[in-house]
Every structure is written in C-alpha cells, then in structure tokens.
Amino acid sequence: MPLTRTKDSLLGDLLKIILAVILPPLGVFLEVGFGKHFWINIILTLLGFIPGIIHAVYVIASR
Template sequence: MDLVRILAAVFLPPLGVFLQVGIGKDFWINIILTFFGYLPGIIHAVWVIARK
C-alpha cells in the first residue's frame, strides 16, 4: 500500500498525504507547499508517508 501512496504523492502530493493521514495538519501543510512549488509538496508528501 505504501507504493500506491508514494505514486500518488509523486503525481498529486496532497492525495498521497490524504491517503496516509487524512485531513489534518500535514494535509494542509502539503496543500500550501504544493501551491508554492510542486517539488516541495512532493518532498513533504514522501516524508510524511515514510515517517508513518
């Protein structure tokens, strides 16, 4: 299942975070990071998925 989350994080970072933690602090942080730059959103999403 982590592979699916990581693939989702690469194509749509907030989706990967949502699949891992739901709507919470990390999800909103990822939305903001993705808005300011796609790469920071991907890095944060992969970090959130790997951390849990």
C-alpha cells in the same frame, strides 16, 4: 515487540508514494486524512510542486 511491515503494507505505501509524486496532497490525505500535514502539503504544493512532493514522501515514509 516492534511492529513489522507486511507485504500488503509495503505495497500500500508504494502506491501512496506513486500518488504523492503525481498529486502530493492526495498521497498525504490517504495517509493522514484532513490533518495538519494535509494542509501544510496543500500550501507547499501551491508554492512549488517539488516541495509538496518532498513533504508528501516524508509523511508517508515516516508513518
């Protein structure tokens, strides 16, 4: 049986995406913690803010 998204999880994801647009590493941290995606996002954000946002939204949306 596939997992279904509840109303609470959709609101949580929306909040994480909003935080990811403002501060990309924070959105990734809330989703995966101090994993490899967090450090990749730190590097991408330092290299350019837009790549950091794109990566953060991708990580949040893919989980």
